[in-house]
Amino acid sequence: MKEYRCRALYVDLTTGKSHTEEIADEHVRRFLGGYGLNARLGFDLIEPKADPLSEKNPIIIGACPMTGTALPGSAKTSLLTKFPLTGAFSTGINGSRFGLLLKSSGYSNLIITGKADSPVYLKIHDENVEIRDATSIWRKDINETTDDLWKRHGSSNSVLAIGEAGENQVAISLALVDKIHTWGKGGLGAVMGSKNLKAVMVDGSKGVEVFDPKGFLRILKEIFEKIIKDPNHEKLIYWGKMGYFQARGHELGWGYQNSRSNCPHEIVDLYGANVYEKEYKKFRASCPSCPAGCKDILEIKDDSGAREVHFSSLSGRLNNWASRGNLGSYRNVLECHDFANRNGICVQSFTGLFDLSVELYQKGIITKADTDGIELKRDFETAMMLLKQTAKKEGFGAILADGYLPLIKRLGTQCEEVAIHEKGTDIQADPRLYRLNTAEFYTVVNPRGSPPTKGITESYVMKEVPFVLFRNWAKRTGMRQADIDRIFYSDDRYHISRLAKHAEDWAVLRESLGAPCMEPRINYSYDFERLRELLFCATGIEMVPEDLKAVGERGVNMEKVLNVMEGFGRKDDRFPERWFEPILFDGEEKHTLTYFGDPFTKEIAYKLLDDYYDERGWDITLGIPTLSTLKRMNLSDVAEDLESTGIFP
Amino acid sequence: MKDKNKILVDATKCAQCLLCQLMCSFTYTKTFNISKSRITIDVARRAIGFSEDCNNCGTCAHYCGYGALTMEDRRRGETHEGV
Numbered sequence: 001m002k003e004y005r006c007r008a009l010y011v012d013l014t015t016g017k018s019h020t021e022e023i024a025d026e027h028v029r030r031f032l033g034g035y036g037l038n039a040r041l042g043f044d045l046i047e048p049k050a051d052p053l054s055e056k057n058p059i060i061i062g063a064c065p066m067t068g069t070a071l072p073g074s075a076k077t078s079l080l081t082k083f084p085l086t087g088a089f090s091t092g093i094n095g096s097r098f099g100l101l102l103k104s105s106g107y108s109n110l111i112i113t114g115k116a117d118s119p120v121y122l123k124i125h126d127e128n129v130e131i132r133d134a135t136s137i138w139r140k141d142i143n144e145t146t147d148d149l150w151k152r153h154g155s156s157n158s159v160l161a162i163g164e165a166g167e168n169q170v171a172i173s174l175a176l177v178d179k180i181h182t183w184g185k186g187g188l189g190a191v192m193g194s195k196n197l198k199a200v201m202v203d204g205s206k207g208v209e210v211f212d213p214k215g216f217l218r219i220l221k222e223i224f225e226k227i228i229k230d231p232n233h234e235k236l237i238y239w240g241k242m243g244y245f246q247a248r249g250h251e252l253g254w255g256y257q258n259s260r261s262n263c264p265h266e267i268v269d270l271y272g273a274n275v276y277e278k279e280y281k282k283f284r285a286s287c288p289s290c291p292a293g294c295k296d297i298l299e300i301k302d303d304s305g306a307r308e309v310h311f312s313s314l315s316g317r318l319n320n321w322a323s324r325g326n327l328g329s330y331r332n333v334l335e336c337h338d339f340a341n342r343n344g345i346c347v348q349s350f351t352g353l354f355d356l357s358v359e360l361y362q363k364g365i366i367t368k369a370d371t372d373g374i375e376l377k378r379d380f381e382t383a384m385m386l387l388k389q390t391a392k393k394e395g396f397g398a399i400l401a402d403g404y405l406p407l408i409k410r411l412g413t414q415c416e417e418v419a420i421h422e423k424g425t426d427i428q429a430d431p432r433l434y435r436l437n438t439a440e441f442y443t444v445v446n447p448r449g450s451p452p453t454k455g456i457t458e459s460y461v462m463k464e465v466p467f468v469l470f471r472n473w474a475k476r477t478g479m480r481q482a483d484i485d486r487i488f489y490s491d492d493r494y495h496i497s498r499l500a501k502h503a504e505d506w507a508v509l510r511e512s513l514g515a516p517c518m519e520p521r522i523n524y525s526y527d528f529e530r531l532r533e534l535l536f537c538a539t540g541i542e543m544v545p546e547d548l549k550a551v552g553e554r555g556v557n558m559e560k561v562l563n564v565m566e567g568f569g570r571k572d573d574r575f576p577e578r579w580f581e582p583i584l585f586d587g588e589e590k591h592t593l594t595y596f597g598d599p600f601t602k603e604i605a606y607k608l609l610d611d612y613y614d615e616r617g618w619d620i621t622l623g624i625p626t627l628s629t630l631k632r633m634n635l636s637d638v639a640e641d642l643e644s645t646g647i648f649p
Numbered sequence: 650m651k652d653k654n655k656i657l658v659d660a661t662k663c664a665q666c667l668l669c670q671l672m673c674s675f676t677y678t679k680t681f682n683i684s685k686s687r688i689t690i691d692v693a694r695r696a697i698g699f700s701e702d703c704n705n706c707g708t709c710a711h712y713c714g715y716g717a718l719t720m721e722d723r724r725r726g727e728t729h730e731g732v
Contacts (some may be wrong), residue, residue, distance in 0.1 A: 069681045070671035070712070097667070097692075104682060147693070155693035156684070178692060207674065207682025217675070228714050237664075237715055283695075284715060286664040289671060291714025293664040 004065070004211065004539035006033065006108035008041065011122060011129065013195050014055060014114030018129045023109065029541070030634055033064035033108060035091050035511040036555025038080040039562060041109065042089065043638060048565040052082040052187065053169055053194035055115035061102070065538045066514025068103035068208030071220055072227060072525060073517035075100055075288040080559070082566070083186030083448070084171040085349065085403045086424045089562040090448035092188065093516060095287030096181035097158035104204030112197065121199040123153065126206060134198035138167060141342035142176045149201055157203040163344030166193040168393040170401040172349035176341060180285055180295060180310035186425060186448060189344040211540035219534055223525045227291050230521065237284060240294045241315035242273045248315075252461065253433045253585055254323035257378070258359040259420055261584035262433065263323040271318045275330050282308065292521045300334050309338045316428075317347050324355035326378035336383050343391040348450070350390060352426025353400045353407075354383060356419050365414050371396040420578045425449030427576065432583040434461050437595035438500035441608055445500075445573050447563050453518050454507035455500045460595070467492050474499070477506040478528030478549050493596050497612040509552030554633045556616075557625050561638060564647060570613070570623025575605045619649045655721040656710055660697050663717035665690060669709035676708050688718075 006023040023037070031037040038060045050056035059081045066074040077099025079092045102110055105126050112122070119134040137145045145161045158178055165173035166189025173189025174182055184191075192198070210216045227233065236243060246268055248254075253262030280300070286293020296314040300307045311317055321333040340347050360366045361376035368375065372395040376382060389397025399407060405424040408415045420427050422443050429452040431440040442455025457473045458465050474484045479502055487502070488494045510516040513535060515526050528545070536542050543551075580602065582589035592600035613620045617629040626649045630639040642648050670686035678685050687703040690696075697717065710718040 070668055070675065100667075100683075104684070150693045155691055203684075205682070205684045207678070207680035207685060209680050213675070213679050224712065224714075233714070234716075283661065284664040286666040286715075288665075288667045290666050291668060291712070293666055293715070295664075 004028070004541060006037070007106060008109035008111055009105075009107045009124065009129065010111045010113070011131070012114045013112065013116040013120065013131065013197060016116075016131050018131075020107070030551070030554060031558070032512045032535070032541075032551055033067070034062045034076075034078040034514065034516075035080075035508050036551060036558055037109065037512065038062040038078055038091065039089070039555060039558035040638075041111065042080055042562055043558065043641075045111070045113065046082070046089070046562060046565075049567075050082070052084040052087065053190060055113070055195065057082045057191060057194075059110075059112040059188075059191060059195075061099075061110040061112075063099040063103045063108050064512060064514030065535060065541075067099045068101075069210060069216070069220075069514075069538065070289050071216075071515065071534070072223055072290050072292065073287070073519075073522040074514045075290065076511070076514070076516045077102070078511055079184060079188065081184075081188065081191050083184070083188070084169075084190050085186040085405075086447075086449055087405075088423060088447045088566065088568060089559060090186065090446075091511070091559065092184045092186070092448075093511065094177055094181050094183035095290070095517065096177035096183075097288055098160055098177050098181075098200075098202060100208075100288050101158045101202045101204045103208050104206055105202060106204065106206050110200075110202075112195070112200075115194065116196040119196050119198050121149070121201060122197065123157075124200070124202040124204075125157075126204055134196075137198055139164065142344055143179050143342050145199055146176075146179050149199060153201065154203070157201045159199055159201050161199040161344075162189040162192045162197075163342055164391045165189055165344045165393075165401070167198070168391065168401070169193045170345065170390060170393055171403045172346045172353065172390070172401060173344045174346045175344060176310075179341075180297070180312060181287070182312045182346075185346045185348060185450075210538045212537040215537040216534070219530065219537065224291060226525065227521055233292075236292065236521070239273065240284060240296055241313060242276050242296075245315040245318065246272045248461075249319070249322075254319050255420075255430050255433070255583065256323045257326075258324075258355045258418065259430055259432075259578065259583060260359075262586065267322055267326070271322050271330055271333065276314075280309075280330065280334065285310070287517070290517070290522065292519065294519055298334060300331065300338070307338070309334045310341060311337070320347055320351040324351035324378075325380075325383050327380045327383060329380075332380040336380070336387060339384065339387050339391075343387075345387060345390055348426055348428065349403065350387065350400065352421070353404065354378075354386060356404075356407075357396075357400065359418055360411070360415060363414075363418070365411055365418070370399070417577055420576050422446070422449035422574070422576065423572055428452060430583070431579055431592045431600065432590050433585070435593050435595045436496070436579075436600055438496055438503050441497050441500045441612070442504060444575055444609070445504075445612060447559060447568070454504045456507075456518060457499065457503050459520055470494060470499075474502070476527040477502070478545060480549075495611055495615075496594060497608040498615040501612055501615040504556055505549070505552035507552070508555040509548070512551055512555050550633065553616075554635065557630060557633050557635060558638070560625055561630070561635075561642070564624045565642075565645070568624075570609065570621065573609060573623055575602075622649060624648065655705060656699070656707065657719045657721055658697050659717050659719075660695055661717075662715045663690070663695065663697060664715045665692050665695075666714070668712040668714070669718060672708050672712040676706070 119138040249268035256263040282299040283297040285295035439452035439455035670683040
């Protein structure tokens with residue numbers, strides 16, 4: 001194998017031209033791929049404060065050194081853009097054939113800029129890059145679009161497509177790859193729609209080489225064998241994420257009625273594993289390269305025949321529909337979910353806004369004058385009506401389509417007090433139910449607002465975790481002993497937000513290398529030393545531990561720079577007011593506690609933020625990197641460009 | 650359903666993870682390249698097939714974690730000599 005190189009394909013939809021560039025070695029060595037490299041490439045392209053729905057907002061897709069191999073979890077590919085829901089640059093991950101085939105075409109990155117004059121789709125096959133007319137598939141739903149393109153070009157192509165919601169530039173839209181793998185919560189659909197870009201299709205024939213095939217295969221086999229030989233493997237494959245769905249709903253609870261209480265147990269059971277198995281379970285689906293797949297294809301049967309409904313995360317979406325929508329039956333959930341998928345509406349965002357809107361209506365903060373005469377209630381008919389309006393950006397759906405921030409701006413404090421959001425995104429982890437630990441804290445500093453995943457250390461939500469396992473996690477992920485000793489300040493406590501910083505760095509390192517999957521069986525397959533060895537076997541790049549450790553932190557700082565230039569800082573890393581109010585759990589009030597059982601107060605909240613910024617070496621008052629931190633992170637090229645802006649201390 | 654000599658195929662169990670294709674191509678070309686694989690996965694029709702070049706080595710079955718491909722007469726753990 002020749003020396004490891006990364007090649008970017010640039011497609012300008014305005015001019016209709018494309019070209020390729022080899023990415024500078026200094027960028028590859030500092031960022032490796034995926035998350036961090038996307039942010040560095042974005043730094044050279046973006047115009048600060050540009051409208052996310054303008055031609056000035058690029059879409060930057062980045063695969064990683066491991067992408068395209070058979071390494072479990074390696075299919076995840078990162079996408080950076082400015083998302084209209086939040087106004088922030090952030091990264092969405094997708095596990096599908098798209099990244100695999102992009103690498104197989106010879107590209108590590110795909111960068112789409114500009115705007116086409118009329119609907120188009122992009123077709124990539126090795127050196128052949130075409131921008132083709134999409135008039136005949138504009139207004140087709142995502143499934144129809146994908147089937148149409150497969151019929152024309154073959155199903156060896158991976159198809160990233162948007163639906164009507166994206167075409168209408170709905171901020172809570174997203175895209176799907178190959179009809180099942182979601183991408184771009186926060187408005188990727190709208191960004192593509194604003195460019196008249198209906199779909200991107202990729203196939204490749206070059207394949208992916210590795211530097212040391214024998215070494216790579218040895219590690220791959222170790223990981224694979226451990227997953228397969230798990231005595232519960234067949235059971236886990238059979239049940240996927242439904243294995244723990246009911247337990248989580250009963251023991252921990254889900255926020256119900258705009259997170260005023262936990263979801264009643266009888267509603268949890270309405271969507272239980274037995275119903276799933278007997279009535280709707282059809283096929284298991286997975287990301288490429290993963291032997292522990294957790295995605296689902298369900299089937300609805302009625303007089304018109306059988307229809308498949310696809311779930312990237314069944315338990316998560318059932319939770320959303322059940323606890324926020326109260327739709328009444330599993331079948332109703334599938335109908336709503338299918339509509340959302342086909343039209344490219346983000347289920348998390350829609351259900352969060354729907355849930356909020358009903359409370360606003362009940363309180364009289366919005367009335368029928370705002371809802372075009374619709375009485376807002378949590379039921380199937382209302383949800384389906386609003387889904388249809390949202391896709392078309394009509395009626396009250398037009399308000400839902402724009403997301404939390406315009407709604408709060410319009411209605412003011414009375415809405416802000418009721419809404420549970422972070423930077424305009426609905427929140428998935430409620431610390432009143434789960435306690436506030438690293439993942440819940442991470443939600444507050446996440447540029448995307450949600451999900452909390454990058455803050456996960458040991459999987460602490462469903463079970464009591466022996467404290468030693470958190471220390472083991474710290475060692476396993478390459479934290480320096482001096483940092484471990486400082487952050488784990490007693491035998492049974494650590495500084496939550498300082499540890500969250502290291503969790504985030506570890507997650508971004510993995511998103512830059514190509515092993516970011518957080519599903520436990522894949523997550524636990526990787527430790528720091530194994531990643532270092534895999535990097536060498538895949539690319540021939542040898543890195544001392546300190547240098548590899550820095551890659552994750554550098555990526556975090558690089559993406560943060562983009563958002564600081566947009567005006568984001570400490571003022572935007574806010575704890576939702578509702579976290580300081582109780583939730584009713586089976587009739588009793590539950591207040592937020594820290595993971596260690598301390599009552600969560602505003603004083604503690606502010607201290608957590610101070611600690612996080614300090615751990616990062618950022619300015620504590622502003623909540624942003626300093627120029628000296630950027631230089632310490634080997635980002636002097638970036639720091640020099642920024643000095644004249646006067647923004648960075 | 651027997652689709653290739655002794656490789657038993659049950660497409661209803663296929664999760665379309667493509668590990669069979671990736672490992673087949675890696676075995677014979679030392680590159681991960683699903684277009685060069687001797688086993689084909691049609692994601693649209695959910696169909697599994699084999700090219701004429703397939704020599705029944707069983708690598709695909711070894712790396713199938715879903716039971717879609719199994720070897721009729723070989724226990725899990727044994728693979729083609731080249732892997």
